[in-house]
Amino acid sequence: MKILKLKENAMTDVVVIGAGASGLLAAGKLASFGTRVVLLEKNKTPGKKLAITGKGRCNITNNCDVCDVIKNVPTNGNFLYSALSKFSPFDVMEFFERLGVKLKVERGNRVFPVSDKAYDVISALVKFCKDSGVFILNQTAVDIVYNNGRVKSVKTNNQIIECKYVIVATGGLSYPQTGSTGDGYLWAKKAGHKITPLFPSLVPIVTAESWPTMAQGIPLKNVKLSVFDGKKCIFSSQGEMLFTHFGVSGPLVLSASAHMRPIKSGRYKMFIDLKPALDKTKLENRILREISSAKNKSIKSVLRKLLPQKLIMPCCTLLNLNYNLKANQFTKEQRLKLVDLLKCLPMTVKAFRPIKDAIITSGGVDVSEINPKTMQSRLQEGLYFIGEILDLDGYTGGFNLQIAWSTAATAADDILHRL
Numbered sequence: 001m002k003i004l005k006l007k008e009n010a011m012t013d014v015v016v017i018g019a020g021a022s023g024l025l026a027a028g029k030l031a032s033f034g035t036r037v038v039l040l041e042k043n044k045t046p047g048k049k050l051a052i053t054g055k056g057r058c059n060i061t062n063n064c065d066v067c068d069v070i071k072n073v074p075t076n077g078n079f080l081y082s083a084l085s086k087f088s089p090f091d092v093m094e095f096f097e098r099l100g101v102k103l104k105v106e107r108g109n110r111v112f113p114v115s116d117k118a119y120d121v122i123s124a125l126v127k128f129c130k131d132s133g134v135f136i137l138n139q140t141a142v143d144i145v146y147n148n149g150r151v152k153s154v155k156t157n158n159q160i161i162e163c164k165y166v167i168v169a170t171g172g173l174s175y176p177q178t179g180s181t182g183d184g185y186l187w188a189k190k191a192g193h194k195i196t197p198l199f200p201s202l203v204p205i206v207t208a209e210s211w212p213t214m215a216q217g218i219p220l221k222n223v224k225l226s227v228f229d230g231k232k233c234i235f236s237s238q239g240e241m242l243f244t245h246f247g248v249s250g251p252l253v254l255s256a257s258a259h260m261r262p263i264k265s266g267r268y269k270m271f272i273d274l275k276p277a278l279d280k281t282k283l284e285n286r287i288l289r290e291i292s293s294a295k296n297k298s299i300k301s302v303l304r305k306l307l308p309q310k311l312i313m314p315c316c317t318l319l320n321l322n323y324n325l326k327a328n329q330f331t332k333e334q335r336l337k338l339v340d341l342l343k344c345l346p347m348t349v350k351a352f353r354p355i356k357d358a359i360i361t362s363g364g365v366d367v368s369e370i371n372p373k374t375m376q377s378r379l380q381e382g383l384y385f386i387g388e389i390l391d392l393d394g395y396t397g398g399f400n401l402q403i404a405w406s407t408a409a410t411a412a413d414d415i416l417h418r419l
Contacts, residue, residue: 012036014415015154016167017141017184019046021401022387023169024125026408031132033416038161039129040154042140042179046129047122049171049178053359053401058118060096061089061405062398063109069402073394074258079367080392080406083375087409089402099124108397144168144187144383151382165382165415167375169408172361172388173198184389185364192379194366196391199263200358202254202400207247208266208348211314215243218308224273225252227259227349234268235259238276243310246353254359255396257352261362268349274307274342284339291335295328302327306342315341360400364391374414375407384411 016027019041027039039046053059062069066084070077093103093111101124102114113120129136139156144166146152153162170184185195219242227235241250248270260268275283290302300323303312316323319337355361365385369378377383386407394400 011162012038012135013163013419014038014165014167015040015141015161015163016169017154018169018171018179018387019043019136020169020171020179020387020404021047021050021125022404022408023167024122024129025405026167026169026386026412027134028125028128028132029409029412030415031129031134035416035419036135037133038135038137038163040137040139040141040156042138044138046126046136049175049180050122051118052175052178053118054112056118057112057116058121059110059112059396059398059401060103060121061092061111061402063093063105063111064089069394069399072397072399073392073403074261075362075393076367076391077394079370079372080403082373083406083410084402086413087406089398091409092402092405095405096121096124099128110398141183144191146191146380146383149379149381151380164419165384167384167386167408167411167415168389169386170389172364173355174200174358174361174388176356180361180388184385188365188385188389191377191383193369193377196363196366198355198361198363200352200355200360201258201362201393202359202396203257203355203357204244204249204353205247205253205257205270205349206351206353207270208350211317212243212247212347213245214314215308215310216245218243218310219250220272220274220308222276223252224276225256226271226273227256228269228271229260229267241272247350248347251396258362258393258395260349260352263349263352265350266348270347270349272345272347274345280339280343283342284335287335287338291327291330295326297327299323299325299327299330302330315345318345359396360393361388362391362393364389367391373410375411376414384415386411 013036014030016023016039019039027037031037066088069084101120103111104114105111141154141156143155151166153160168184171180173182221240224238235256239252241248241252290305294301375384375386387404392403
């Protein structure tokens with residue numbers, strides 16, 4: 001894309017800060033109606049974080065209605081009702097199909113590009129901006145200037161851009177290598193906004209136990225993960241996860257992390273059902289069959305039929321079991337303990353990984369100070385906040401990108417109405 005540089009002390013209608021998901025959509029929509037728009041991006045290329053979402057496949061939304069989206073946004077979900085009504089998941093799908101991105105719906109109503117390439121989504125958004133006439137500047141915004149309670153200009157690292165409106169779309173603190181370094185929070189504070197506590201969400205988990213290290217690198221498929229806060233089950237789902245050098249990660253774990261609030265060492269217990277397709281009776285019968293066919297072999301040989309190689313030693317340690325024990329010496333009591341362990345492998349949550357490792361940032365600009373029908377600041381006229389910088393975060397499944405699209409479209413619509 002051609003990068004245009006405005007003359008010093010230039011004038012435009014709108015400056016959008018941040019060329020991520022929300023910033024690209026807002027800028028493109030505004031410019032498509034003839035609005036003069038400058039899109040500031042400090043990275044050399046737009047959409048850097050968008051490129052890694054959904055493991056590089058870009059889960060752009062969830063094929064569900066507005067009420068279901070709100071149910072999947074545990075933090076301030078009701079704030080989104082107006083924005084989602086204006087730009088719903090169905091509107092998002094229609095929008096991208098119109099841009100030439102063919103879509104498909106997968107398990108859990110997750111919507112992906114047919115190509116499974118996030119870059120196709122980015123390319124479509126950038127082309128949309130280019131065709132609409134957006135000026136994309138590879139410059140760093142350093143300050144937003146106000147005059148008598150209204151936006152006046154934006155200072156970059158090498159010029160001043162006078163404008164009527166500013167949309168802050170700088171993201172949170174997660175994946176700082178993509179440019180999300182928290183600059184927007186500083187500008188929000190300067191404008192008088194409250195920033196709610198920032199912490200990671202959709203993030204890998206550090207376990208109190210060290211044995212997961214012995215199994216690091218093992219991916220588990222079709223297992224069931226349950227999380228308990230005391231006696232209350234707060235999350236239970238079946239899918240994929242993996243062991244790491246610090247604990248656990250993978251889709252199930254990331255989803256579970258969004259339910260652990262507040263995070264406190266020892267508060268939450270996780271249990272993995274390694275054999276969700278078998279009840280305890282069927283699992284015990286299978287173990288008996290394996291023992292019967294390997295009576296003179298070690299119990300390790302039996303466990304190889306039931307577990308990945310790297311999980312055998314941790315399970316034997318948890319059972320206080322000598323894995324060289326002959327299968328025909330395996331007692332009923334030991335067998336029942338093995339069944340219980342395979343159906344309920346326990347771990348204790350110690351902490352989340354750092355926020356830089358999280359998919360999204362929980363917390364942000366306090367939404368009580370933002371007009372939910374416009375995304376405009378209630379404190380400074382002409383100032384808008386969209387996307388991850390707001391105190392809004394959803395579960396996995398396309399809900400966080402839906403927040404980005406809906407808030408962006410809402411801000412753009414309001415500015416178009418005012419212009």
